[in-house]
Amino acid sequence: MRVENHDHFVNRLTSLGRKHQKMTHGYTTKVGKDGLIVVKPKRRPARGGGAIKLVALAVIGLIGFKAFALVSVGPVTYNERLAKLEGGTVIEQVGAKALAIDPVTEVIAGSVGPTLR
Numbered sequence: 001m002r003v004e005n006h007d008h009f010v011n012r013l014t015s016l017g018r019k020h021q022k023m024t025h026g027y028t029t030k031v032g033k034d035g036l037i038v039v040k041p042k043r044r045p046a047r048g049g050g051a052i053k054l055v056a057l058a059v060i061g062l063i064g065f066k067a068f069a070l071v072s073v074g075p076v077t078y079n080e081r082l083a084k085l086e087g088g089t090v091i092e093q094v095g096a097k098a099l100a101i102d103p104v105t106e107v108i109a110g111s112v113g114p115t116l117r
Contacts (some may be wrong), residue, residue, distance in 0.1 A: 019041075022041035022044075023039070023041045025041065025042055025043075025044045025045075026041070026042040027039050027040060027041050027042060028040055028042065062098065063102075063104055063105055063108065064108070066099055066101070066102075066105040066109075067105050067108040067109040067112060068109075068112075069099075070101060070105060070106075070109040070113075071109045071112055071113030071114070075101070078101070079101070082096050082099060082100060085099070
């Protein structure tokens with residue numbers, strides 16, 4: 001005969017809480033050969049790829065910003081400002097390389113604004 005005490009009760013509550021948490025994403029029921037109804041939680045969908053999505057969003061945002069700036073000030077002024085950045089500190093030089101006009105930015109800016117050439 002098993003004697004229940006407070007520790008056993010707390011352990012059972014913890015176990016039931018974990019089972020309930022797993023079943024919040026859905027569950028399936030199945031009747032076994034012995035007539036017992038068995039409830040199994042559905043697997044939680046994978047939520048990976050958050051870092052990849054964040055990096056992709058940052059790259060798309062940077063290209064969009066470059067295209068907007070290029071259309072706003074024009075290619076001559078844009079290149080003059082990049083030349084000023086290239087002569088600055090190390091951080092400014094890295095920024096100048098990141099903000100340099102690439103083919104993708106040029107195509108986007110050309111389709112949004114006036115012709116760049």
